[in-house]
Amino acid sequence: MIGRTLTDIRAELEELADASGEYHVQCGRTGERPVPVDGRRFPDRETAVQAVRVAHAYRATLRRYDPRAPWYDFVVCEADTGPAGDRGWSFPPTAAGESPSQRALVAYCHDLAGAVFEALSASDHAGVERAVMDEYLAAAERTSDRDRLCLQLLTTMATELQSRLPEQARAETLQRASAHLPATEGSARPVRAALAHLRSVGLIDGFALADGHWDRPRAVTVRGYELRSCGERLPTLPLSTETVRRTAGRPRVATAATPVDDGWRIRVSRTDPAAGSLDTATPVDS
Template identity: 40%
Template sequence: MIGTTLAAISDHIEALSSETGEYSLVCARYGDRPVPAAGLRFESRAAARAAARATEQYRDALRRYDPQVPYYDVIVRQEYAGDEGVDRGVCDGSADGDAGSGRSAGDAHDVRRFSATEAADWSLSDPAVGHDPGPNPDSSRDPEPNPAPSRDLVGFCHDAAAAVFEALSAGDHDAVESAVMDAYFAFAEERSDPDGLCLRLLEAMAFELRRGLEPTEQAAVLADAASRLPVAPDADPVAGAFERLAGAGVVGSYAADSGGDEPPAESVVVHVSDYALTPRDGRFPTLPVALELCRHGDRSPPRAVRVDAVEGGWRLGIDTASGDEPSGLTSAPIRE
């Protein structure tokens, strides 16, 4: 669906960064640091401007998959350690290097006032637009029990979803693409947390791929999607896949059954806890697991993924042998 993948743009921004740089990117409207450049620093103003342009390209592309992504006015900001560890900034212009808009060098949050006309062009999911985020007098109606996902988890979900969307487009699965977005919008109406919607998008994909594609078609889409992500071959694909899932926060922890000193079997059991995606209608969304197994292996998905509910989490049975029709690659029934 897009010529340059989100992963490639993110890698480009990462390559421009420097641990000791004085420049960073922020939103001029209210000081947020935009993904995927959040937390990164840049050695020169020119590098930071290039990263700002790439960040806007990333977010424009991402908005084709997730229309709720906030609109940011990305600017370059020069920072240095101030008194008591507070950063003070000298602000450059927008991503194209325009002159600043009256912001003082001592404005730590780099916020400027904006007009109603400007606000009308922004997404209502922006924290500064559409509602007052003050105390909720009846929080029991919208508990939102889960904390906001980390930057790593948001990035993982966006990259995975983009790769799957591109694979669906390449495979002419237009009906499934539309079904995913319809399900995603239904999820979005249930939540007020914009960052958490990236998880709902991945869940929608998991369930709609199962409903709309035959098992062999699901396997082909996953293999294609894995080929669009950075290569990560691993001598032990299962260990590599779950290490990545744990590092991104998709699972809180994992432990594989050792199976003694014998060579790895074609069936592996992995126990996981704190899975970030939500099971629905008795089914467990296995799509991120199968996608990572593809990416860390030979780019082909496992034959089957089985899921059992156990105390403290889940037990995943993964069959890596080929032959029979695949099953459980995008979602699997939960066995009690």
């Protein structure tokens, strides 16, 4: 699957966009404006036509990771000046009043899943890659809420990586996946920075330090976590990846999760220097 990633293509689209532009791109059949053209305007018709080509490339790449992603017939339209013309649409299609945070969450799920798929492909873990997709498609058939499909993809990916890859391979996969995500600065408090980012994209509602200090946390609590536990494990792929991206050396990663009244209490500790262990689905304490 090596080639332009979803992040690369979205960056190209951002270069074309102009917040004050008079044109937008939408589906000619449904009127929807899905990712990646949701909420974006373009300065003139010629630029919007370029955006159509970029949007088609994005959707084609997305379908490599999520075969259930719907098809759209993109057309260029002159932007309306009323409220209806400013609707932001996303995949999966939801109500016109959807919040920007929901669109950010959908985009984040696709970016992270795409980055991990690229890492698996580059690492010759094609069997794991196929297993993730097969399990996701099976789980998606049981998912009645279309808004949760992108979350189901991350959940499936986290559990399959945990069960099918040895410790060192998981660590290497997350390190490689980081290279396919937007560049970010390191942090003296990487766990806190990772949680702040997950809050900014809507994957969690809030977080707090539960034990230790932010420079060396031993436990954190998270509220409103969108990924649900699977059996005896809690998918922690996003937290692990975001912490790895912000850490030079051995990151502190989730080692156990305990349900609490308002969410989860997650223990964190430094990775084993010998095994380089990084859990993508953390054991749940009773």
